[in-house]
Amino acid sequence: MMFSSKNMSYIYYHEYFEGLEERKEKSGLVYELGRQKKSSEEQFRDRNMALQDFKFDLSLSPLEHLKNASKDASKGVASVQTFSLETIYPGLMIGTGNPHDLKSKGSIYSGFSFDYVTGLPYILGSSVKGVLKSVFPRKEDTKDDINQQKMEYIKSLLKPGLSDEAVYGLKDDIFEDNDVFLDAYPCPTSKKNTKQRCLALEFITPHSDIIKNPIPINCLKVKPGISFEFGFYLKDCQLSDGVQITVKEKIELFKTILTDVGIGAKTNVGFGQLE
Numbered sequence: 001m002m003f004s005s006k007n008m009s010y011i012y013y014h015e016y017f018e019g020l021e022e023r024k025e026k027s028g029l030v031y032e033l034g035r036q037k038k039s040s041e042e043q044f045r046d047r048n049m050a051l052q053d054f055k056f057d058l059s060l061s062p063l064e065h066l067k068n069a070s071k072d073a074s075k076g077v078a079s080v081q082t083f084s085l086e087t088i089y090p091g092l093m094i095g096t097g098n099p100h101d102l103k104s105k106g107s108i109y110s111g112f113s114f115d116y117v118t119g120l121p122y123i124l125g126s127s128v129k130g131v132l133k134s135v136f137p138r139k140e141d142t143k144d145d146i147n148q149q150k151m152e153y154i155k156s157l158l159k160p161g162l163s164d165e166a167v168y169g170l171k172d173d174i175f176e177d178n179d180v181f182l183d184a185y186p187c188p189t190s191k192k193n194t195k196q197r198c199l200a201l202e203f204i205t206p207h208s209d210i211i212k213n214p215i216p217i218n219c220l221k222v223k224p225g226i227s228f229e230f231g232f233y234l235k236d237c238q239l240s241d242g243v244q245i246t247v248k249e250k251i252e253l254f255k256t257i258l259t260d261v262g263i264g265a266k267t268n269v270g271f272g273q274l275e
Contacts, residue, residue, distance in 0.1 A: 003050060020034075066182070085228055094123055109217045131261060178235045198222055200223035202220070
């Protein structure tokens, strides 16, 4: 095994760069892995393959522990609501803005979101909340065409004849008052098979200069076919016009929004789609 740690967060941000050396060239500082039988670029390629071959223990997901705790109502533990969605081609990119770029040839340039404790890939609860909130209309933009489209979209997913005020009230209830959004983690397909390869390499070609030839950039992604479990603490909502939105209806609403718009980076080019 190339890496000694079992925690991918530590591997990706520490072990991956072990043996890195700095030297000065005319173009500036250059970072390369110490010379062995293979070049620095070849060594990074081997490490990239090891990242893809790494098997995560999905039973470590905090949501698994929260679900088990929720089963014992006698302890007064709040019940967590969950659902699972699966990544589809080309996969999911999360945490790409985290620093991981030393401009070492062959290395992965993009950051990634790994849980510090478990090492699992994860989607921040705040990101889940942000995506869901983004499709709700804003009171400040009532005459805006896009805002009106958002209003009609939310109404189409809920009860017929729902008023604008009821939609705004539901938005406040979900995002300002009662509901809690937990981090989402990959989940096992069965209790017998909790260890799974989740990662794959992706090459992105940014076209920042129309004159120069674009240079492909190594990135890391969650590959297609990986199930993510989304968790929430939710409450029924009683709206001002007497309409009630139940926890079950909220769950179905969240699920539909996430499958419609996706999550993570590069959703505009197909990443982050779920089913």
